[in-house]
Each structure stands twice: as structure tokens, then as C-alpha cells.
Amino acid sequence: MIKFVHTGDIHLGLQFNNVSFDRETAVTRRTELWSTFQRVIEYTKNNNMDFLLIAGDLFESKYFTLGDMKRLKDIFTDAIDVNIIIVAGNHDYLSDNSLYNKVEWSNNVFIFKGDGIQEIDFPELNTTIYGYSWDRVEIKDNQLFYDYDFNSPRKNKILVIHGEISSNSNYLPLDKQSLNNLDLDYIALGHIHKPEIISNKMAYCGSLEPLDFGEIGERGFIQGSIEDNDTKIEFVPFSKRKFLYKKMCIDENMSYQDIYKLITNVDGNKDMDYYRIELDGYIQHDIDVDSLFTSQKDGFYYIEKIDNTTPDYDLDALEHDYKDSIIGAFIREMKSKNLEDTVTKKALYYGLDALLKGRVDL
Numbered sequence: 001m002i003k004f005v006h007t008g009d010i011h012l013g014l015q016f017n018n019v020s021f022d023r024e025t026a027v028t029r030r031t032e033l034w035s036t037f038q039r040v041i042e043y044t045k046n047n048n049m050d051f052l053l054i055a056g057d058l059f060e061s062k063y064f065t066l067g068d069m070k071r072l073k074d075i076f077t078d079a080i081d082v083n084i085i086i087v088a089g090n091h092d093y094l095s096d097n098s099l100y101n102k103v104e105w106s107n108n109v110f111i112f113k114g115d116g117i118q119e120i121d122f123p124e125l126n127t128t129i130y131g132y133s134w135d136r137v138e139i140k141d142n143q144l145f146y147d148y149d150f151n152s153p154r155k156n157k158i159l160v161i162h163g164e165i166s167s168n169s170n171y172l173p174l175d176k177q178s179l180n181n182l183d184l185d186y187i188a189l190g191h192i193h194k195p196e197i198i199s200n201k202m203a204y205c206g207s208l209e210p211l212d213f214g215e216i217g218e219r220g221f222i223q224g225s226i227e228d229n230d231t232k233i234e235f236v237p238f239s240k241r242k243f244l245y246k247k248m249c250i251d252e253n254m255s256y257q258d259i260y261k262l263i264t265n266v267d268g269n270k271d272m273d274y275y276r277i278e279l280d281g282y283i284q285h286d287i288d289v290d291s292l293f294t295s296q297k298d299g300f301y302y303i304e305k306i307d308n309t310t311p312d313y314d315l316d317a318l319e320h321d322y323k324d325s326i327i328g329a330f331i332r333e334m335k336s337k338n339l340e341d342t343v344t345k346k347a348l349y350y351g352l353d354a355l356l357k358g359r360v361d362l
């Protein structure tokens, strides 16, 4: 039997410029990518894994330094009994001056290089690993499988590749049926950041740590074993933090304190996770949504807001205060229609927003 961990899309070095993080949160997140990756290495050592499969986008070439690469080398050297298999993806593709070529790797590290699919043989483990490394930033046309024979005599056969299961993609389009038809025991896929077990012989590991609010929910790696051509795989949640998106519906009967408690009582791990909370519905017009969120800061590791509320006006008071102006006339006109109708009510509120504040938020 052989045992493996399949990871990828780690994006070491990422700057988090595209996320609404402040500098400190971004710097912390960068260090967490490293520490979680190091935890994976410890995991493979402690669980006597034969292979660590890294299916591309191990690092961000744009931000990675030679110092970072040496650090990676030392981490791998530390796991000398684990065979570490690396294919490059679109973010760490192998150009001539790739940092992958600038360090002396320990002999447990195998990086796929060269044109097309290559194979690395592990006779003592009765295993052949096939792989393909990107050598450019986009690959639209996939000719890789047309004339390649996966004909190794070894019992266990694995393919590691970074690409997108799709008929039309700039990121190495892969055809699920063609992959299924290959005579392989496991296909370790990278590129899609959402983990997905496609079959008992094929999976996307997903990102190891989620990278932004586009990556909601559990992240981790795939762990598997192959024995007599019987492949077993499972997803292992492993990320330090999660990104969560929570939508909360409120109404004009709720006080500041009611809404405050609703946010405070959100489920999940508030000390650890990144929360994006959306407020929807009518809100008493004198409740300050910014304050509702800033006052939560102590209770959350990270919280940000999406404010989709509509201020609820005291129509009678407004009508009285503005009885001689266009605002009073507007309220009277709209009241003569059916305010139970949500469209009419919205029209009234947008109109009041425009008249009273000189703005409309749509």
C-alpha cells in the first residue's frame, strides 16, 4: 500500500492586495500560508506518507524571493523520508529563470520539468508518478494526452496536473471523460480553489488556506491510499481560518441593540474566521450601520459589512415637517398608492433618500 497527501494552490508569498485587509491582517495572512504549509509537512512526516503531491501554484512568482525558495528547500529537506512531487501551475510556472531552478533540492524533491507529460519512477514503492508542469502563463490548447502512453509496468500510477475541467479555458482545459478513461489509480488536480472529489480516483484538493471571500467554507487537502488498485481518498479540513459570508435580514421594528445582538450571535468561530456580514431590509433611519459594525470589532477576529439596508422613515412626522414643500407633496402622493406593495414602498424611500440627502443608493 502507498499513502499520499495531495495539496496545491498554496500561493506562498501572496500579498493579499485584492482583499479588503488592512496591512497588518495581510501580513499575518502571509505568514499563515507558510505556517499551515509547514503543518502539512509535519502531518506527512507524522503519518508516514510515501508522497506529498503538490498540484501547482505552490507559490506566487510575482512576490517570491530567493530567500523564500531557500526556506522552502529547508522545509522539504526536513521531511527527507517523504517523496515530494511538484508540478508547476500558472502562478509558479517554470520559465528559464524560475526560482525552482535556483536552489539545490534534497533528493526527496521531484519537480516536473520539460515539455509535455513526464514520468518519475519509484520502483521500491511500485509506483510511477506522471506529471506536467506549466512553462507559460496561459495554456488554451491541451494536446497533452493525445499521444502519450501511460504504460508504466508499475502497480500504482498517479497523475499530478494543474488545469481546469472545462471545454473552454485559458488554464489548460481538461476533459473529465478523457481523464476518467486513463488507466490510472489517482489524478491529483490543482487550479480550482474549491476542493472537489470528482470520483474515487480524481479530485481537486482546493486551496490549502482560503485566500479571499470568493473562497467560502472549509479548506484543507486530500489524503489517500492505493492498495491493489483500490484507491481510497478523503478530504481533510486543515486551514487555520475560514472565510464566511452571512446574510442577515432585519426590519424597521428592530432596535440598535436587537441588530447588535443578531450580529454578535452569528454562528461560527468568531475568534478565528473572516466574516463578511450583509444586512438587508428596512432599518430605523437613525441607526448608524457603521457604528453597528465598529462596535463589534472586539468580538471578531475580522468583520466587514455589506450594507443593503433601506432607512425606514417616520412618514407622518416627515409629512408634517415638510407639508409645504415638494417632500410633503411627494409623501401624500405615494401614500395615496398602496404602501403595502414593496415596489411602491421602495420607490417612496428612494425618493425620500434623494430629496432629503441628495443621494440614491441602489
Ligand SMILES: [Mn+2]
Residues within 6 Å of the ligand: 009, 057, 089, 091, 191, 192, 193
Ligand atoms: Mn491557484
